[in-house]
Amino acid sequence: MEAIVIEVSSVEAAQCIRDGDTIAITGNGGGMLEADEIFAAIEARFLASGHPRDLTLVHALGVGDADRRGVNRFAHEGMVRRVVGGHWSWSPRMQKLARDNKIEAFTLPSGVISLLMRETGAKRPGLITRVGLNTAYDPRLGGGAANDAAKAARPISEIVTLGGEDYIRYLPIRPDIAIVRGTYCDELGNISCAEEAGDLDAHAVALAARNSGGRVLVQVREKRKSSDCIARLVQVPGVLVDQVVLAPNQPQTHVGGYEPSIAGVPHAAPAPDTKFAGLSLPSGARGIIARRAAGEIRAGQSVNFGFGIPGGIAAVLTAQARLKDIWLTVEQGIHNGQLIDGALFGAAAFPSAIMRSTDQFDFYSGGGVDIAFLGAGEIDAKGNVNVSRLGRDVVGPGGFVDISQGAKSVVFCGTFEASGLSVHASGGRLSIDKDGSIPKFVEDVREVTFCGPSALAKGQSVLYVTERAVFRLTKDGLTLVEVAPGIDAERQVLDRMAFRPQVASDLAAMDARCFVEDFGGDGGASLAKAGGGHA
Template structure:
């Protein structure tokens, strides 16, 4: 029987050749990231100039936002092309894209991960509805994010009279994956990790393309992993393993078994900290859309404060899911987003994306960068930086109801509240409602055609998507509909609430 090859990270790094395609498994904040291997590859490049001209693929964000993860590869000449689902965890890589030093693409995280699964299965790319009428659609850019990105990675096709997207197959040379431990046969377990991520799909893609799977673990075991169901990646797929005893569960944090699902939830738990200021106002209003019997998804940013508000108000949250794989539990925010405490189940993120793609989510609460008159939302390209959608497209495109959460304006906005009353003390300098979004991460036209229920919740107004576009349906007490909302918008909107007497007489 095969025995695992235990080597140092430096030896792994020496295997990576110029021009190779490398898949990174994991999620931002250190969730199941093989950063010790990535660091060794970076050190080799800085010392020798090799490997060069790599193609880097990652479904979700990778790194701590400063030096680890994707940033390990953010050196001129080291990468030729990046296909990333989420870019904001590396400002240096964003800069290389902005200055056309690399070919920059962003695609939805689900298609990236499931394309790896299809590649490993020997199928001819991925055919899916996810991404239609968004930036991933060739008619809206095809995921290209700078002048240097010229190849068509996605095509529109028709099958059975239905329009779909074909994400073209990719030859994978290396997969960098991570587990908690490996056994003598090279089987990996992720039992102490907060997620399983897409390690299996990435490993299968590399192995079945004739490439190599480089795995990082905290522990090397003397006996086989038991029970066998704890194995997340079988040893037949693993070429080399490096042991990194200082491996942390997330960025800079020791292993916490409550995040891996290995500890039962206590009978009583401390209250989750409430969001502050305007984030609280938005979360408070959005929480009113919760239903006890619904399968719910909460996105990064403002939406991740909704569970705390619901808990404080005694609202039932429902069955929660996030793209990294956990179900239920206490949703964590910030750099720990993607992990939960005391989850009731953890599945592979590729399987979670299949669940999203099939319409398993009843209500999704997501952030909102820009909103236009058509109901389009942009979160994937803000200002001059590629952000990427992460799981946003997969979740919003098929959820039965979507509640977007974000401020009406940014930069300098000052808002106060007393009870239910909201007072805009200073308007923001930058409007988040625009005539036309720069990047279509969510398509209002597609949502209308599919009959999807969509709300847009801000601190001062709630809009609804209708067959005719946006409709203003609610403002809190204290907000002047005309001065604080309608006069601050760059486009006209249907008004579905009564205006104040002074506004009507004017």
């Protein structure tokens, strides 16, 4: 077949976008699969001419650097009219537009957005799923409308009943433009992500635009002859691609350059420990929580770690020589490997498999995870958790809802209080140097991202781990089951909560080894066998 790919500059690609277009993008924090050269050209065109304007932007994962790249390129008043995003923290400017009601701000679970792109591309009637029921994404509880402007707009989901059970139908979103990224293309426009840190939802995003009559723009580092390419490494076939922008200086991530180990390249050399966060042990309160949470893991389990404090658990397991005993996944499509924490969360050094994030989310919503470790912003007496609206800003749930509703067991990990908390551990005991100024155990969470009563009804096991106390969700509500050595349960735990939880009759002490940086001469195995200290 003759060459069909059209090579254009980023400036020419930006000219394709019209006022009012719906643009779907792929990418992840830290610069993973971020087509920022195209984004920058679109931004420059808007700043110079005021066009394109009134755009709708759709992104499943957080994209950007909390400064100028990624979604930040679109965060100008008038440039976007509506944003449907899974995670917003990497764009403070877009958060401000949402806060000021300059845009219609919708948040949805990341897996919902990615899978909705796939369903839209297949011309199915949207995504029909249980994910989001009884949370802020349930249309009866707000439907993901995150500000007044969104609440006044047309809903983007509805409840449907099938076989006597309620489901959410997320309505199709038909992109006019898809913007995705790969490592290289061939002369037919086939796109490979062979040297990227993930595949994410690039295929689903391209499919949605192409089959909705839209255009697919792709940024790649280089062009190769098809005779030099491996067909099985193509993530987006050329039949879906309209234009390709060559960006020779395209970095793999915001760290810069290309690191073979995080692309899963065979025989790659290890990356320096200082190059990526998370390859060293967490410390302080974060380390205490990670060590205690790691005690819940059993050999042979399928395990998920979420963003934030849970991201440090993998390093603890590595130090305990236990990482090899589990099957680790994260929502970006990574299986196993040395999980990278911080801004580049979602990548791993030496992964054993890199899948599409759409496939990963199918695995999660189908119940493939034995135990998930996720963050917690607020927790209430019913065991509800909020991570999606903190302070004044829209945050979004990321993959939290998809994962927490499907996992057999969930362990929420977070400090007991926020803002200013300072602690230290010595001799197997914990001391509070300074209390946090923001309570996290509240009467009612501001927004339900995880529904405790629904989890109980499904028979999920739910634990809440902090640096000073551990709680379990029971039929009587939140129950205090462990307290750190050196902590006064009444004064430093119960009196600092907005509600009075149940207290277990066999209230136990958290394992003293959690308060030693290199705890467990047996690699933490005995703590795991003991069920983390409380059966």
